[in-house]
Amino acid sequence: MDLLNAFVALSNFVLIPAIAYGSQLALGALGVTLIYGILRFSNFAHGDTMAFGTMATILITWGFQAIGISAGPLPTALLALPFGIAVCAGLILLTDRGVYRFYRTQKAKPIIFVMVSLGVMFIMNGLVRFIIGPNDQRFADGERFIISVREFKALTGLKEGLAFKTTQGITVLTAVIVVAALFYFLNRTRTGKSMRAYSDNEDLALLSGINPERVVMVTWLIVAALATIAGVLYGLDKSFKPFVYFQLLLPIFASAIVGGLGSPLGAIAGGFTIAFSEVMITYAWKKVANYALPEALAPDGLAQLLSTDYKFAVSFVILLIVLLFRPTGLFAGKSV
């Protein structure tokens, strides 16, 4: 039995990756849930919005690298991020003007919005593949580790190493800042309050003089920022591949629904729920078990519940369970 090493192994392979992944999912789910709360539809284009924002950021990062601007130990992508958000926001506002606004004035059914967002998804996906291609792109630079395995071992003298990647640190830090800023905005500022009012009761909000077009525009801007940040963080942590971003749609939706569609707090809780379940169920527990259990009980196999190929199945099963037993989600989002 060696609980200390077991805990280090657990942190290294489960806790830290799951926290980073959970932050990325939470940011994505926040975007989905905001659109759902204000515009009242599930935005299928969200994954590809993330891909588009990330692509813009990557291109600007490459530009910065070419002219020799860097952020020292931090990834250059962080400097490019604001510009990426601006490009993404531009595209999204254009889409709203050209596509969604028509259906809004028509008061079309939510399902029509969902279909339209599917068309938007196609076009964004096409744009991304057209501009940067369908292949993997790595764009992380700067220091790779805050603590590397070797440093950690030298520091503590433990047998098991612990690596804490810069990208993971940045992910968690950024997520905390973004979420804090978002909640401040929603709860304290005039615009944020008008957004929540609009989300709660559209007619009443209109009566009290809230400009719906402004609310919608601000929502899209926030969504563009959230999507781009989530996408860039995910891309830094893993790598950028357009198809993967499309596939992220499922865990993101699952997070938003588990938390309760329309509830920002729920989106964060949902993101971490999904991330932890996914990582814990697809992780091979052999190493941790070998440390934590007496030798006689140590498992022969990998002690892996599901192969990593089925990680989407995890979010899907959680989604089904929530739909079956508590369709409004953990934090009672909008009505069913």
Add this chain to the structure above:
Amino acid sequence: MSDTARNVLYFGFVALLIIGTGFVQSWNSALFVLNFGLISAIMALGVNLQWGFAGLFNVGIMGFVALGGLATVLISMPPVGEAWAAGGLRVVLALVLGAATIVGAILAYGALPRGRVRAIGMIAILIIGFFVYRAVFDGGVAAVEAVNPANAGYLGGLGLPVLVAWPVGGLLAAGAAWIIGKTALGLRSDYLAIATLGIAEIIIAVLKNEDWLARGVKNVVGLPRPAPYEIDLQNSPDFVERVSGWGLDPVKASTLWVKLIYAGLFAAVLVVLFVLAQRALHSPWGRMMRAIRDNEVASEAMGKDVKARHLQVFVLGSAICGIAGAMMTTLDGQLTPGTYQPLRFTFLVWVMVIVGGSGNNLGAVLGGFLIWWLWVMVEPIGLGLMQLITAGMADGYWLRDHLLDSAAHMRLLTMGLVLLLVLRFSPRGLIPER
């Protein structure tokens, strides 16, 4: 212009497109377009049943199509005796145990009183069941996959005629649809979309990774065919004599003949399904479905069981997609899970239904042919367009190379644009619902 005249005109135009392909490119590609057009039309019929009749948004067509493809393998391939001997029964036993676990949990949910006992009991059944299932399953799978992995390594099928697989594909898809519909219907309309999106991804993941089932990404090739092989035709003196009498080259004639046989089979299925769908649409049942679609609250007040009707139509529509999937795999002669892309199998079918005219079976069929033709032709047209645009640029200039390379992604853009434009300017489609 009367409706009939307009419809004749539309279908005449599509026929012209296909025949034109025959003259401009080759008759082989024209028949290729026709065959896949027939299959696409069947898929569009299925989706039209769900969307056009009932307003259900299914984003997992790819999954149901793939299940149809799986049925083709499970029915028509000869069984691999060695694999069955090595671990086949064990795998089957494990699957039965897994199913029994889930059924047990559901029974426990019904039998136990509400509260903590029920929650703990269900979780205990599921966890114990899962470990028992894995313990039995893993050994069986390892044994099966070890049998001659280069060209078997799976259990094989039942060795029945391949045509049996078509209805079975429908049944498999219907089963999956029932599970999804049971959970997600009756909730918000978006939830069904999200749930179907998920099940499609998972079905593809299962097909790719469960090698014992259908060899995963190693693909099953050489599926039995309902049509004769070209090489047999070329060696048959009768056939050669006959086509030579018509002044045709036997090699080319044999390929055309085989494709024509497929076209005949597919057309027969399409006609049957079309007649059934048409009868359903104009029956009291069809009117009820549309009433539910247009106003759920009012129909519920009239005593209609909205959730049950939705489940019914969702299962039926998915079954049709499954049949089409089995037919497509039969035509391909192989099951290649790696080629199932949501763009091609889900969203393309959606574009077909929307463009053709949702709520109208004839419209769905028209959309199937028209959009399939467009799908096949967009790539050469896109490439041509790119060559035109880049004609002024110097050879090897990066933008020129990039644009030429990216021509393949024109399809996504075009399909998205078509979908948005039709939804915006002609939401009822080419042949609107009456």
